[in-house]
Structures are given as structure tokens and as C-alpha cells.
Amino acid sequence: MTATKPEVAQETFDSLDPATDEVVGTYPVHTPDQVKASVEQARAAAEWWASLGFAGRGDRLRRWAALVAQRMDELCAVVQRETGKPHGDAQLEVVLAIEHIAWAARHAPKVLGRKRRSAGLLLSNHTASVEYVPLGVVGVIGPWNYPVYTPLGSITYALAAGNAVVFKPSEYTPGVGKWLVDTFAEVVPERPVFQLVTGFGATGAALVSAGVDKIAFTGSTATGKKIMAAAAETLTPVVIEAGGKDVLIVDSDANLDAAAEAAVWGAFSNSGQTCIGVERVYVQESVYQPFVDKVVELTRKVEPGRQYGPITMPAQLDVIRRHIADALARGGRALTGGEVGERYVQPTVLVDVPEDSQAVTEETFGPTMTVAKVRTIDEAVEKANATRYGLGSTVFSKRNGTRIAARLKAGMTSVNAPFSFAGIGSLPFGGVGDSGFGRIHGPEGLREFARPKAVARQLFPSPVQLTTFARTEKTDRLVAKLVTVLHGRRRAG
Template identity: 50%
Template sequence: MSQSPAAAAPQVATFTTHSPATGKPIAEHPVNGPEEVSRATERARTVQAGWAALPASRRRDHLLRWKKALATELDAMARTIAEETGKPVGDAELEVVLTLEHLGWAARNAERVLRWRKVRTGLFTVHQRAALVHRPLGVVGVIGPWNYPLYTPMGSIGYALAAGNAVVFKPSELTPGTGVLLAGLFDAAVPEHAGLLTTVTGAAATGDALARSGVDKLAFTGSPETARTVMAVCAQTLTPFLAECGGKDAVVVTADADLSAAADAIVWGALSNSGQTCAGVERVYAVREIHAELCELVAGKARALRTGDEADAAYGPMTLAGQVAIVDRHVTGALSAGARALLGGPESVRAPYVTPVVLADVPEDAAAMTEETFGPVVAINPVADVDEAVERANASRYALGAAVFCRSGREGAAIAARLRAGAVSVNSVLGFAAVPALPFGGSRDSGFGRIHGEEGLRGFTSVQSTTVQRFTPPIALTSFDVPAATRERAVRLARTLHRRR
């Protein structure tokens, strides 16, 4: 008996997303394998040729049209983010707003940053006209995280598109709906370049397929361990790789700081989004004379917060169920090692929620001080002075963000310059995240490369250097026909000039 066409069609593998708060199913999405990812990359490469050929002003207009569509659908995007991550809708709305700021900046500044630029030549190359230009790479692969499923990957997606590239985006398997909606809004806003941004869905195998698909650069956000795995795949084809791998960010609080303001910022930086922020506050070093007062202020402010899935909750559940066990291990281990619980403790861990935990006097070798907790936990340790605070802050294997609270902005900036962090805020936390012109990224186990700002735009281009000979040089050094006497005169002239200061 012959089968009907419908019966003969192959089954498409799917996976289901679930609410972090209730566990209820949200939606089903296809598991895109190597063939689907390869087709998406090939299509993106075809569309990218036309996109790159456009004048920069036209690309700007298209991206601003997409930004307008995102702004128009802000509520729908925020609802999707909130549903998939469990964060309050208000937090999700802020994520969309910051994304719009960055997309607008990238669209409006790409032409200025990446335009053809003349450069000066030297004494022996005065006959050359020299210039450089930043050209798009082609197709950029982006593997995004679940904690900020729109804002974080758009630091690569928006800037890569503004630089003239196409993008294939693999969102986290926990938040695929956000990525699908993002690409759909692009196609609707810029239908003449549909396929320039494609979302592929799935878990680790889909990310592996993207790394092997022939993209011209891969931007990754996730853990250092996963980054090493993906980077090893990219190394096989020498595919350029950008990694943002989280942090263990420290705050330095001086004796003359505004402690109320510092406490307010620390609580928000440590607990917002359930502490699931790569550049969130996890360690605080306060000089000894104000340590007790700061601890009291932080614990008091954190105690007033309410956790849950209600509209007025300060933050929601842990998005990744497995992270709850890590939080519990860090808190339990710190207390067993002699730390004091100023607020909360092991009883705070009630999956999928973790109520605020404020610790003090945590041993520096405890996991709560050395590993990324990625939960609503903050440790506040006393130090003798700023020098000790800087030393301890820099001792981490992470180097992503940091903050300094100090009465003098100038002194705060001087302390910031001593911190080994890719971004530092003085008298605020995460201030740099809302400034599109500032690059963002870290070093050590926090990864490498930069997104945002001019560096973020240039990071998705290749630089081409060009020289054009304007006239025959009086001393041609790039020829076998140069007389020995001429070469000797050139050497004597260079020696004389370069001996001068």
C-alpha cells in the first residue's frame, strides 16, 4: 500500500520551552540540525551580497525601520522575554529599551566609523596615497544567552548588520521565542532583505552546527567551559571568535562614599534579574570603618524585596533550573567556611526561587568568592584600605565589570584605572551598559573581544589597506635596479633622521 504525501513526510524534531515559574509548556520549536543551519548560512550569504552593496545611508534607513518595528512591538517582545525567562515584565521592557538605544546608535554611526580613511605616509613613501577601509566579513554567527535574550545578542547582531554583514542567530534553547520574534520583525520591516537575519533553534548540537557552518565570525555568550568547546571547533577552520563568558564583578567602597547610594546600587546590581547578570555585583570590598554600616544598609534594603511571579515582585524565578544547585552550594559552602549570613541562607533556596542572600566575612578562597554564582547572592567583605580592595578585586580569574563608590569622582576614576576589568562604573553599577558608544567585554575567564561602540562595529569587519602610487619616487627602494649609491644615500639619510629624538 502506498503512503500519502503527508504520511511520507519526515517528522521534524522539536523541543518544548517551559515557564521557569510554573513549569508549564510555552511553545514548541524545531531542532535545527546541520542541514538546516547550513541552508540558513548559505541563504544569508546570498542576501548579504546585496546588503553590503547598499550605500551605508540605505542600510541605516533599513535598520532604523527595524528599530521602529521593535519599538512598536515593544509590549509583545517584552511579554515573550518575561514568559521565557521568568523576569518581571518591567525588567523585560527595560531590556527592550536598552536594545533600541544600541540599535539606533549602531545604525546611525556605522557610516562614520567604518568609512574610507586616508592615512599619512612616511619619508620614503611620500609618492604613495595610503588609505584603509573596513569591509564587512560576510556572515556572522551569534550564539546568545538566556539571561538577557534580546539585549546581549543584539550587541553583536545589531552591530554586525550595521557593518554590512548577514547574521545567523542561535538563541538559547530556553529562550528561542525571543530570537524567532526578533528575526520575524526584521523580515517584516525590511522585506527586500528577508533572510539577512535568520534564527535557528535548538540546543548545543545546533550551536555546534553553526560553528561548523562556514560563518565568517562567531560571537558567543555563555560559560567559559562552553566557550572553550565552541572555540575549539572554530579553531579547526580558523573562524574568528568573540567570547563573553560572565564575571565575578567587584564593588570597591571607600570610607567617604555615600553609603546609602552605594547600598541601593549594590542591592540592585546583585539581585535584579535574580542575580543572573554577567556584569552584576557579586563581591563587595568596603573599607573597615564603614563595613558594618554598609552591611546593615544592604541587608535592610534587600530584606524589603519580594520574590515571585506577581506583577509587583522585585524579581522572579531562576531561569535555569540547574543554577539553583550552584547557588545553594555557594551559600552553604561560605557559611561552613565561617561566613556570616546577614540575610537569608540555605533556607532562601526554594526552587525555582531564591530569596535575597547577603553574606559577610566570606573567605576569599570560598566558591562564593571565586566562582560565578549567577544568583541573588552578594558577599560584603571588609578591607584595610583601597589598596587591599583593589588587590582582592583583581585576584579573580574573571575580569568583566566593576564599580567604585567614592565621594570624589576624580578619585573614583583613579581607582577604576587600577581595576582589571573591561568596564568600570563610578558611583553607579552597570552604568556603562546603557551607553552605546562604550565598548563592552572582558579578559581572562570573562572572554575576549568587544561589542558595542566603535570597537564593536569594527570588530565585525576586516580591514583592507590600500596604496596608490601618485608619481615615480625620487628614490625607488622596491626595485632590483636601484643603484647601490642611491640605496646607500637612503640608508645614510634614514640613519641621520632616526638618530634625532
């Protein structure tokens, strides 16, 4: 008799409320074998999902958007428990996510559907077309700071393009991921089109190597590089949305009240735990002091624990503390805040900080900002671009906003308002440099999760046959003459 192999108990982990350390849920640590099984299930589900076509998938996505909207308070409560952010902030990211679900569902047919292309004169006996077909299975590794809005920027667009998705949320927000997967299953109960795997970094690594057709990752630059290296082993393409050190530029003609409000919101909302959050501010010298005065006045009204939550990831407290200490040790001054507690960080405005300090060069990811005086906008642009990051940016100027925006090395720029590019469904979202590459949102986001398929169809035989061994010298001379007439009239040089 063969002995029965004992079953290995499923390892689990707890999700905690960062404000209290209360356990709000317990979730499995999925093993590589379990992750691979999910991807295999998704492979079969992807064929069925793709077969529904744009109309069928669009209908299901719109029903999902409606369900999320109807149960918004329920989702916001899960976000609050796992991130500590206020209800209003949780609702804001849910509302934006719903907008993107609706946009992707509505525009996928036009962006990805078959389109005619010109066949050209040499092959005028053909029709030519291109369409975008699904990749198959997309793996999404999401962050904890915006656990609804950010991963859905990949998930929604991948689903609209006809892919199945396996989602690994942050270990800090698994409950949000489960809520999203469970509600999607209510409108798509037939097949496991959208699945959840939970755990730590090893689970994410397992997803990268589990045979998915693309990985969409949001997180730190360091982790993004590791994912790229692992994905390269199987030539799995990736889209990376990594860190940022985003800038706000204030021109001399700016509306200072609006600019100060944007700086304060951009730097301190969500405890500064925003990849596109404002971390550096450059102000033209003629308006520097009144701008700083307005920022300080507004900052003193911001209350940690009421208007923003705790630092979600405890290790980040040490980074924030180090950046503030380095800035102060090198001659900087804290006009507000500067204190880092056990869970909360006071909103901190730093001035006179050297440009090579950690608070200026490294991503802080906390409720701090540096404000610096510049003589000209040229100087502001030069300093803004002197970073290895390039994600978002903001400009306040009545006359020159668009021109300044065009000069910034960033994937996105908002003029005279904070973060507005993030809420516009038609605009692509992503960065350059150490902020990553690839795009979510907009037509570019839909195409990110599909591959172009070109089709050329012959309508009738051509009297000039080029692709045959029976081609004659006469044909070659005719083709050379034709090309010379069409393209050779302009003199070289």
C-alpha cells in the same frame, strides 16, 4: 522503480515559562544540514546587504529600532513568558537594546568608512587609506538571561558593519529570537539577512562549523572554551563574552545610601542572573557596619516573584545552594535569605565568608552577594583582582573613584552608579581572563565585525625607485643617507 526515501520528521522542543512550566511555544531542533543551508542563504544575502552601503543599512536599522519601540510591550511579553522576569526589567533591556541599534546605525559610517593615512616620506608619491569591510556571515549564539539586550550587542553591530547574521538563541528563549528575526524581516523583506536557527548545544556547535566568518558567543566560560576549540579547526575568529565574578568597592568617603542601593540592585535584579551582576562587595572598615546595615534594610524589602523572577535554568539552583552551604559551613553568616526553593531563591547577604570559598571564587549567578571588610582600598583592589574573571566592576568614592577604577582588572568599571557602562552606546563591552575577549558595542564593537582593508595608490612615479631590480647602488646610498638624517640623530641607549 526506485523507492522514495521517507522524510524524517522535524524534531521539536518546547519553550517553558520558568515560573509555571507552562508551554509557551514549540520550535524546531535544526539539524547540521539545516544550519549549513541557512549559512549558505546568508552568504548570498550578505552581498546584497553590503551593497546597500552605510546609508541604506542605516535606514533599515533605524526603521527596525522604530518598529521595536512601537511594539515594545509585545516583545516584553515574550521576554516575560520565557524568562519570568518582571515587565519593568524586560522593558529595561529592550530600551537599552533600541539605544544600541540606533547608535550602531548612526556611527557605522564614521567608524568604518574610508580614512586617509599618511604615506610617509619614502612613499610620498602615494596616497594611503584604510577602510573596514564586512566579514560576510556572522554566527551569534545568545544567552537566556538577557535575550534581547545581550545578543543584539553582536547582531546589531554585525548588521551595521554590512554582515548577514545567523542567530542561535538559547533553548530557553527561542521565542524572543523568533520575534527579533521576524520583525527585522518586516523592514528588510528582500533577502534573508538575519536568520534564526533553534535547538540545543548541538545546533550551536553546527553553527560554529557551518562556514561562518566569525562567531559571537555569550554564555559560560566552559562552553566558550569548547566553541573556541571547535572554531580553531577552521580558523574561524570568535568574540567571547563569558562569566564574571564582579566586584563593588565602597570607599570611606562614598555615598553609602547610593552604594547600598547599587549593591542590592546589582546583586538581586534579574534574580542575580546577570553576567555583570554584583557578587562580591569590599567595604573600607570605617564605613563597613553602616553600609551593611543599609544593605540589609534594603534587601528585606526585595520580594522574589514581584521584583525579580524565578531561576530560569533549574540546574543553577544546585550551584546557588552549594555556594551558600559552603559559605555557611566555613564560618560565613547569612544576614538575609539563605533559602533556595524549587523556583525562587531568597535574596541573600553573606558576611564573614573566607576568600577561598566557592561563594567568592566561583560565579554563583543567583541572588546572593558576599560583603567583606577591608582595612584599605589597596587591600580591596588586591582582593578584587584575585580572580580568574574580569568582566565588570563598580566603585563608590567621592574623591578616588577614577583612580580606583584604573587599578581594577576588568573590562568595564562604573563609578558611583551600577552598570552605567552597559547603557552607553559609545563604550565597548567585554572582559578579560575567563570572562572572555573581544568587544561588542561602541566603535570597537563595529570593528569587531569588519576587517581592515589597506589601499596604497601611486600618484606619480618617484625619482627614487626602491622596488625594482634596476635599483642602483647610488639609490641605496641616497636612501641610507636620507633615513639617517630623518631617524639617526638620536643616540642609541
